Amino acid sequence: MEILTQIRALVAPLDRANVDTDAIIPKQFLKSIKRTGFGPNLFDAWRYLDHGEPGMDCSTRRLDPDFVLNASRYQGAQILLARDNFGCGSSREHAPWALLDAGFRVIIAPSFADIFYNNCFKNGILPITLPAHVVDELFSETTATEGYTLDVDLEARTITKPDDSRISFDIDEFRRHCLLNGLDDIALTLQHVDEIRAYETRRRAEAPWLFPESAS
Amino acid sequence: MAGKTLYDKIWDAHRVRQDPDGTTLLYIDRHLVHEVTSPQAFEGLRVAGRAPWRIDANLAVPDHNVPTQDRAQGIADPISRLQVETLDGNCVDFGITEFAMNDVRQGIVHVIGPEQGATLPGMTVVCGDSHTSTHGALGALAFGIGTSEVEHVLATQCLIQKKAKNMRVRVDGTLPPRVSGKDVILAVIGEIGTAGGTGHTIEFAGSVIRDLSLEARMTVCNMTIEAGARAGLVAVDDKTIDYVRGRPYAPQGDLWEQAVTAWRKLRSDPDAIFDREIVLDAATIRPQVSWGTSPEMVAAVDGVVPDPAQEADPVKRSGIEQALAYMDLRPHTAITDIRPNKIFIGSCTNSRIEDLRAAADVVRGQRIAESIDLAMVVPGSGLVKQQAEHEGLDRVFTDAGFEWREPGCSMCLAMNADRLEPGERCASTSNRNFEGRQGQGGRTHLVSPAMAAAAAVAGHFVDITAL
Ligand code: SF4
Numbered sequence: 001m002e003i004l005t006q007i008r009a010l011v012a013p014l015d016r017a018n019v020d021t022d023a024i025i026p027k028q029f030l031k032s033i034k035r036t037g038f039g040p041n042l043f044d045a046w047r048y049l050d051h052g053e054p055g056m057d058c059s060t061r062r063l064d065p066d067f068v069l070n071a072s073r074y075q076g077a078q079i080l081l082a083r084d085n086f087g088c089g090s091s092r093e094h095a096p097w098a099l100l101d102a103g104f105r106v107i108i109a110p111s112f113a114d115i116f117y118n119n120c121f122k123n124g125i126l127p128i129t130l131p132a133h134v135v136d137e138l139f140s141e142t143t144a145t146e147g148y149t150l151d152v153d154l155e156a157r158t159i160t161k162p163d164d165s166r167i168s169f170d171i172d173e174f175r176r177h178c179l180l181n182g183l184d185d186i187a188l189t190l191q192h193v194d195e196i197r198a199y200e201t202r203r204r205a206e207a208p209w210l211f212p213e214s215a216s
Numbered sequence: 217m218a219g220k221t222l223y224d225k226i227w228d229a230h231r232v233r234q235d236p237d238g239t240t241l242l243y244i245d246r247h248l249v250h251e252v253t254s255p256q257a258f259e260g261l262r263v264a265g266r267a268p269w270r271i272d273a274n275l276a277v278p279d280h281n282v283p284t285q286d287r288a289q290g291i292a293d294p295i296s297r298l299q300v301e302t303l304d305g306n307c308v309d310f311g312i313t314e315f316a317m318n319d320v321r322q323g324i325v326h327v328i329g330p331e332q333g334a335t336l337p338g339m340t341v342v343c344g345d346s347h348t349s350t351h352g353a354l355g356a357l358a359f360g361i362g363t364s365e366v367e368h369v370l371a372t373q374c375l376i377q378k379k380a381k382n383m384r385v386r387v388d389g390t391l392p393p394r395v396s397g398k399d400v401i402l403a404v405i406g407e408i409g410t411a412g413g414t415g416h417t418i419e420f421a422g423s424v425i426r427d428l429s430l431e432a433r434m435t436v437c438n439m440t441i442e443a444g445a446r447a448g449l450v451a452v453d454d455k456t457i458d459y460v461r462g463r464p465y466a467p468q469g470d471l472w473e474q475a476v477t478a479w480r481k482l483r484s485d486p487d488a489i490f491d492r493e494i495v496l497d498a499a500t501i502r503p504q505v506s507w508g509t510s511p512e513m514v515a516a517v518d519g520v521v522p523d524p525a526q527e528a529d530p531v532k533r534s535g536i537e538q539a540l541a542y543m544d545l546r547p548h549t550a551i552t553d554i555r556p557n558k559i560f561i562g563s564c565t566n567s568r569i570e571d572l573r574a575a576a577d578v579v580r581g582q583r584i585a586e587s588i589d590l591a592m593v594v595p596g597s598g599l600v601k602q603q604a605e606h607e608g609l610d611r612v613f614t615d616a617g618f619e620w621r622e623p624g625c626s627m628c629l630a631m632n633a634d635r636l637e638p639g640e641r642c643a644s645t646s647n648r649n650f651e652g653r654q655g656q657g658g659r660t661h662l663v664s665p666a667m668a669a670a671a672a673v674a675g676h677f678v679d680i681t682a683l
Binding site for chain 1: 229232233235237239241243245252253255256259264266269272280281293295296298299302336338339344345346348360361362363364365367368371372373374376378380410411414415444445446465467471472474475478510531532534535538629630631638648650651652653656
């Protein structure tokens with residue numbers, strides 16, 4: 001996982017509530033057995049005028065000029081501004097994979113769906129929850145100012161606006177630590193192998209029907 | 217000290233370790249695997265040279281990509297075929313039990329878990345699929361995870377988690393006839409919204425939930441994720457124990473007795489405290505029909521499509537406008553004037569035997585309307601299909617003009633060949649009406665099996681309580 005400490009980047013606004021994972025990456029692209037290559041199909045149904053299928057060359061497809069992320073002023077954005085309940089729906093990790101593949105490292109919204117929020121951290125994406133009125137302000141400023149950038153500092157837990165004013169954000173300490181250090185959860189857990197084994201021994205005595213292989 | 221909720225009890229029993237900030241290593245008893253969210257996880261294991269921690273805790277089944285007809289021909293779409301074959305190969309390589317496509321036990325992962333007794337009360341159950349919440353109907357703590365976590369469970373039998381808050385949804389009273397578990401959960405989501413349960417585990421309680429069959433409780437828990445909560449739970453009672461008894465993976469003999477003694481304690485203490493509580497009166501719940509592109513956009517069958525002009529909140533108003541434009545509906549249209557051209561009875565929400573019986577009762581001796589282009593029934597598993605055929609339900613459906621298909625996810629998410637074409641309108645017993653969910657440009661109305669069946673016969677939605 002790529003380390004994330006600090007990022008200064010262009011912001012793109014997606015002004016819709018309840019953006020679901022089917023919208024982020026439509027199901028036909030879930031047939032891939034890889035983790036990469038989903039970027040061109042991010043928001044596929046909104047982004048292109050034709051119907052996308054796996055294997056199509058997206059560089060030759062017609063873009064929908066009305067879809068905000070297609071605007072030339074938002075190309076290269078790495079921070080996505082979103083509305084309530086972003087990432088609701090399925091557990092597909094293909095959603096953060098697609099966002100990451102398309103260059104997004106930070107998503108700011110008033111609220112996120114739980115599984116999506118969790119999946120972001122596993123992939124080096126930082127989801128930031130801010131009060132609705134603060135997000136509202138960011139939306140107005142982003143749309144009003146071409147080239148609007150934010151400076152997100154995970155170490156300091158702050159967002160600095162172009163006018164140098166600061167917004168601080170809360171984040172779970174464990175998750176912050178993992179993102180800052182690019183830590184692999186599995187390796188962390190395997191430091192506790194003895195505790196897992198001890199749990200299993202205790203549990204096997206308490207609830208032997210949960211361990212049928214060794215119960216008889 | 218206050219008592220514990222059912223969620224507290226299962227959580228505590230599975231805590232391997234806990235850091236001072238509450239970060240917990242939670243032990244996982246059952247891991248269900250399907251073809252879409254697992255290939256990258258198995259690949260990760262291989263790359264890291266790791267082996268699964270406890271092979272017998274895993275059970276795999278292909279369901280999302282499988283065709284629902286002409287199975288003998290295999291899977292026509294090469295990309296789908298590769299994904300299913302990748303699962304087959306991974307299960308062989310790692311020694312994991314798989315109900316492969318042509319096994320009679322194959323079906324939707326959330327149907328076969330309980331059906332096989334692979335999901336047991338008090339277990340922690342996870343799967344790389346958000347509708348894992350279904351299994352909470354058995355008093356198991358069950359929730360969906362992403363692919364990185366699938367790999368984590370495979371490698372360590374644990375997950376790193378933080379505990380959610382406790383929420384209770386109580387539905388009291390008695391449901392009117394023909395109002396089902398599906399209507400209950402749609403009404404709950406209509407009430408609290410799709411983010412209403414975010415950060416919580418919801419326990420469903422009250423006389424209505426107690427009166428529901430295990431299958432209907434599964435329908436309710438299934439859609440908990442549509443209310444924003446990762447897990448739904450129902451306390452264990454005699455019905456739960458009767459349901460589990462004798463299933464292939466359920467304990468037997470002495471172990472069964474021991475298990476039942478422990479399972480009887482799987483209920484919230486009377487003095488347990490919930491962070492949030494919602495109470496619904498069953499008498500007010502009418503058959504529900506979704507009109508929009510989010511499961512909270514529902515109306516009673518005798519209601520009308522809402523008018524965005526009457527919504528004060530600007531974000532919500534534009535949400536309604538976008539939904540109505542996508543659904544091609546006008547404000548104030550009577551729900552019963554909406555005319556689907558396709559009918560889908562299936563999905564992990566409503567494809568169990570009881571669902572098929574409820575739909576068959578409505579269509580028995582009738583014909584689907586001329587205006588219906590396709591009506592299909594997709595049983596949740598090969599065993600559900602077998603049981604339905606044994607009861608003659610397949611004939612009831614085919615005589616009425618329905619197609620009777622092989623088990624799988626099918627048009628719930630349209631990853632296989634079953635899908636809506638742009639502009640088509642479907643009465644569907646599935647769980648999500650998102651844009652494009654059942655096929656790009658397709659329009660989904662979420663309803664119960666009986667409501668879908670009645671719409672097939674009439675060619676428009678009808679109030680089944682008035683039939
Ligand atoms: S039936 Fe639908 S909701 Fe259920 S697991 Fe399959 S795709 Fe997901």
